[in-house]
Amino acid sequence: MTSRFENGRRAQGSVREGAEDAMFGNYLFGDESNFDLRFVPEYKRITEIVDALRVLGMRVVLTSGSFDIIHEGHSMYLEAARRFGDFLIVGLDSDEKIRRRKGPNRPAVPEMERLRMVTHQRGVGLVTLKQVDHPRWSLIEAVRPDVLVATADTYTAEEIAELEDAYCGRVEVLDRMATVSTSARLRRIQLGLSDRGADGSGRRED
Template identity: 50%
Template sequence: MKSRSRILGGAAAKRVDNKGVFHIRVVKTLDEFAHRFKFKRMKELNLNSHIGIGIFGASSNFEERYIKDRTKLESFVDHCRGLGLKIVLTQGTYDMVHIGHARYFEVAKKRGDLLIVGVDSDEKVRARKGPERPVVPEIERLEMVTHLRSVDAVVLKGLRDPKWGLIKLIRPDTLVATNTTYTSKQLKELKKYCGEVVVLNPMATTSTSAKIRLLQINTAKKLKLALTPRIMDVIGEVLSGEKEGK
């Protein structure tokens, strides 16, 4: 007889043989865990396609990791909890993904077994940051995030979604946020929907906004260098024409 054990970094595969001897063997990876229990537990747990080998694998497997439907997301979360997984949630824009994002996800993942990332839609980003943002469209941002090895699943957050809707639906064991995301009052309120709320400082000195500003400055400098000689030529031509006219 085999039974599952809660995964916390590694898992124990339990077995009692026909002589009544109890055996324990450590299952070191989620891939191995999924492979061992996938087929026998599939019907029992009614697992959908999101909880296959793909989501636990090393590849991005975007079509499996991107959960579009909230009903499927709720089912996915229930199934993962049924497997004993501790769920971590974090949210953001992730425009022009950089090293700070990668480090942030890595630290977040260490708080549990499964990291779900909520990514703001283009419409939501424009409403918060202005018409020039995001630089990278939502579908590319979603897929880019799945290429980071710490991320297990991604969800798109819309402008008209209820306040804290994703948090209330998932009710994560751990919610991870930056130190500028919520006020102290909001953090206390959020604890009603989470096992814990972890606030992280920036993981890098760079930021997407800083990168965009630098890009704008460098572009302006290049335009100045390229256009100044031409402008001076045009001014010279105009002045020469005026002299000849006299």
């Protein structure tokens, strides 16, 4: 005779398997995963995926950025963000969004190439675009992450309190991990200079 406990475990397993098969078909977790499957432009679809991830008992992490000219600092940052949970979602600023903030000569790398580069970073589960006309915090509202990861200059203390109250479990602030910024690297490329100092060591330029 099957116990109620065993029936409960079987039902819970069916829910988990159904969510995984229906929402992902296992592709987000397999070696066959690729850009076409990991790039999700529709925020409504992202919300559906996050809901299914939570049925599977997974903690969702969200972070955002430009990721223009991917370097080791970006990789280290994404690896650190991923460690706060089980599934990392990355919001990547669109070309127009970056131009509004940094001027007509940026980004150096177009958005589709940046999306592909971030998608292939180890630990990144899903990537989406943040468009210039999206309402403020719309991606955060769509994901409602367990952990929102940002750099120190992204949000004020008041904004962090508001985000934690309305949209996410907690906000984790990380230091920038690059030894040289993208802007500084572009300047040095234009000047024909190396990123390394005379002694062969890297140095940070803000």
